[in-house]
Amino acid sequence: MATDLSVDQRCGSKSCESSDELGHELDLNRRQFVQLLGAGLLITVSGGVGLAQRRSSSRGARTVAARVHIGEDGRITVMTGKVEEGQGARAQLTQAAAEELRVTADEVHLIMADTSLVPDDGITAGSRTTPSTVPAVRRGAAAARELLTRLAAEQWQLKTSALDVDDGTITHKATKRTMTYAQLAGKTDVAGAFEQSVPSDVTVTPVSEWEVLGSSVPRPNSRDIVTAEHRFPSDIRRPNMLYGKVLRPPSYGATLTSIDLSAAEAMKDVVVVREDQFVGCAAPTSFRATQALKAIAKTASWQTVSHPSSKEIFSHLKKNARTGGRSRPRTRGSVDKGFADASKVLSETYRVAYIQHTPMEPRAATAEWKDGKLTVWTGIDWPQRAQRDLARTFQIPAEQIRAIVPDMGSGFGGKHSGEAAEEAARLAKAAGRPVAVHWTRAEEFTWAYFRPAAVIECKGGLDANGSLTAWEFTNINAGGAAIDTPYNIPNTKILSASSDSPLRQGPYRCLAATANNFARESFMDELAAAAGTDPLAFRLAHLQNERIRTVLQTVAEHFDWAARRKKVTDEVGVGLACGTEKNSCVAACVEVAIDRKRGEIKVLEVCEAFECGPIQNPANLLSQVHGCIIMGLGGALREEMRFEDGKILNASFSGYLVPRFKDVPKIDVHLVNKTDIPSAGGGETPIIAIAPAIGNAVFAATGIRIRSMPMRGIPPRRV
Amino acid sequence: MDTAIKLIVNGKEETVVTDPARSLLDVLREDLGLTGAKYGCGEGLCGACTVLMDGKRVLSCATPVAKADKKEITTIEGLAAGDSLHPVQKAFLEEGAIQCGYCTPGMILSTVALLREKPHPTDEQIIEWMNGNICRCNGYPKIMNAIRRAAGSDRR
C-alpha cells in the first residue's frame, strides 16, 4: 500500500523497485495516487482502472491533470510515457515543463514510462521526443500555468493580464500581492480546472525568451547513477524472486520436437516450464537456473531449416529484391533522358553489413503476478507496447498489467520489443513467484534484432561541365530513410525495395539513413572525382538546401578543408560528407592515416558540424553527437554480424569489435544553433556522415574506393 | 558443493554459502543485493562489472567467488563516504560524463584503481588502462575529461 512515497523515489532511484510499499498495486486509487504525488490536486480515479488508462486518450495527455500535478507543498510532478536510455529525455522534458511553468528545472519531478501513472507518448524512437513530446509537455505545462494564473485572478478578482508568473509565484504587479502555486493548490479547486483538456491554442515561450530550455541542465538523476542508487531494469529485485533462463534454439528457425525435463525437475528449488516451444527454468540464482537449463538442453531434439550465410548475403538480398507492387520508384524528370544527355555515366554498387546495437545493458525484465494482475519492470522503448503485448499473450485486459521502464542501459533503437518481459512473466506465472530474466550478451547478439544489411545500386550522369544530369539510386532491404538526394539534379529515380532478410531486422540509430548516406555521399565523391572537381565545391554546386550548406561550410572552415586537402599524401587522407535526416543537418570532415603495408585505416580526426534547430540542451546534444560519431566509427570500420547455418558466429565482444578508448580520434564538434525553426532531435543524424567521410578520405589518399560497410581496410601494398 | 565464503564487502563482513564456481559478480548482485556492478558481457571483455579486490581492479564476472574468499571488495556502493562523493564520482558528475550510465560504475572504479597506481597519468596511460571498459553510448570524450579532472583534483 502506498504510504510515504515521494515522487523522487519514482524518478529512477533505487526505491523504484525495492519498496513494496511503493504500491506496485496496479490500480492506484485516488488516495494512493494523491499520497504518491503529495496531497494537492484532486484527481478522480475510479477503483479498478489504472490511472493512466483513464487519464489519457489513446495517445498523449488528454487533460492537463494527466501531464502536470501540483502538490499542496508546491511540488511539481510532470508525467511522460517517454523512456530515458541515455539520450537525455529526462533532462530535456524536465526543462520543457520548467520553462513553461516558470520554475527552475530542479523544481520539476518527472515520472517516466510507468503505464499506471503516465500518458502514452508513443514509442521512444525516431528522434521524436524533441519535436513531439517536448511540445506536448510544454503545452500541458503552459496550460497549467495559465489555469493557475486564472484561478489566482479569480481569487483576487483581477484580470489575468494584470498578473505575472515567475519562479512558481503569481504576482500582481500593481499591489505586489503574491500567491505561490502551492498556496493555490491548497485553497482553490485546481482539481476541477486541471481536468480540462489542454487547449489547442495554448502558446508556449518563444526561443528568444527561453530561460531553462537552451541551457545545459544535467540529467536529473545523475547523482544516483554515480552512486548506483539508480536501479536499471536488470537491477530490480523483488522479495522471494527467482532468476530465469530460457532455452534457445540452436539456430534460427529451428523447432523443438522433444525434450526431457526430468533432470531439471529433479533439481532442488528449480521451476521448469514448457509451453509448446517455450522452455525455461527459474531458480534462486541465475547460476542454478543456467545449470538446470543446460541439463535439459542436452536432451532436446530440434528440427532445423536451411539458412543463407553472411558470405552470400548480398547476392541473396539482390536475388530476392521485391521491386514491384508497393516498392515503386520516386521519379523526377526522366533519368533515361538525363543519362542520354550525360557525357560520363558512373554506376556502382555499395554494400552494408548487418550490425547490432549491443546496448550496454542487454534485455532484462522482472515480472510479478498478484491476484491475476501483472507488474513488469523492463527495458523497452515503449511501456504501453509491453503492456499491450503482455495483455495479448496472457489474454488479460491491459488494465491488469502495469509496465514500468526504469531508466535503462541504452538502446539505440534496439529495444523496441519486449521479449524478456514476456519470458519473465511466463516463468513468474508458473513459479508463483516473481522472476527476473536477464539476457546474456550472446542472447542479445543472437535473439534481439539487427540493423538491416543493404545492397545499394547507384548510377549517376555528368555533363561536360561536371554537372549532374541524372541520378538513379536503389536500396535493397535497408529501407527508405534519407534515401532522397538533397542535391539538385534534374532527373532522378529513387527506389527502396524490400527483400528477404534472413536475420530479424529492425530500427537502429538513424535507420537506413546511414546506409543511404554512405552510398550517396561516397558516390558523390566518385562523381566529383570523375568531374575533376573538389568534393566540397562539387557538393556546393549541386546544393540549394541552405541548412546543409551552412553545416558543410562551417565544418570545412573549422577543419581548414582547402589547405588540408592540398596536403594529402598516400598515407594521410581527408574526406568529407554531409546529409540531412529527421529535420536536422550534418556535415563531417575526417582525417585518416593508412598503414599501406598492412592496409589498415585509422581515423585520426573527426570535425563535425550539426544543426537541429534551436538547441534545447547544449551539453546533452554534444554528448549525443560524440556518441553518434564514435558509434559511427564502429559500423564504418569493423562491426559486422557473421552468420552461417542460422547461427551467429561472432556473438561476443571478442568477435564483434565495438569502439573503445583506443579508437577515439580527435573530435571537434560545432553545434549550429538555428533559432528560427522548431527544434528537431539530435541523437541520430550525426551518425550518417561518418562512414562516407572516412571512405572518401581513404580514396583521397590511396585512390582506392571502398564500397562496403564495414571498411575493413585496403589491400596491403606489396613491397 | 556449496561452500562458505567470507567476503569483506565495502568494509562489512559477509558470509555466503554457495557454489564456489559462481562469479563474484553474481554473488554481489544476487546474494548481497549490490547491483552497482553491472553485467555487460560475462566474459571479461567490457569492464561493466569492475570492482576492487584488495584495492586492485578485477572483473567480477570473470572472478569465481572462491577467489574472493577473505578478500576486501569495494563496489561502487562503497565508494562515497556517507553523503560525500568520492572525487572520481564528483568528476563524472561535473563533466556530465554520463549518458545511460550503465557503464559508469565500472568506469569510475577503473579510474579509482588507475589513480591509485598512477596518480598523474598521461592521456596515453589513461587510454591504455581504460581500454577494457566499453561505453556503448560512446561517451568516451567526456569520460576522458572526467578522468583527467579526477587526476587533477587528486593532485591538489
Ligand code: FES
Ligand atoms: S561483464 Fe565483466 S567484463 Fe563484461
Ligand code: FES
Ligand atoms: S553511458 Fe551508456 S554505456 Fe556508457
